[in-house]
Amino acid sequence: MTEPFEMPPAKTMDDINKVADFIKARVEPLRASAKYDSDQRRAHQALLDMVSVAQGSAWAETARGDDPRMEYFFLATAAREWRGHPDFLPEWKN
Numbered sequence: 903m904t905e906p907f908e909m910p911p912a913k914t915m916d917d918i919n920k921v922a923d924f925i926k927a928r929v930e931p932l933r934a935s936a937k938y939d940s941d942q943r944r945a946h947q948a949l950l951d952m953v954s955v956a957q958g959s960a961w962a963e964t965a966r967g968d969d970p971r972m973e974y975f976f977l978a979t980a981a982r983e984w985r986g987h988p989d990f991l992p993e994w995k996n
Contacts, residue, residue: 921981921991922953922954922977924989925953925984929950933947953977959973
């Protein structure tokens, strides 16, 4: 049996921006070095677009007084691909 899903604790825009900036710092150089009209460049751009969408959604959540924990969860899940990176924060593991 699988373990029950647990939502991460409440998050702030600072938390969201920190993980989003981490992802962007990893992906933007890859996108810049990819051939202009390649699938690789499109994939990198798609990930960057999704990071921006998650940030915008989180901003809207906080503006309404709601908690952007789901957006944080999505971003932290993507950031886990770089869990061996020295700038990866332990709180992104959950």
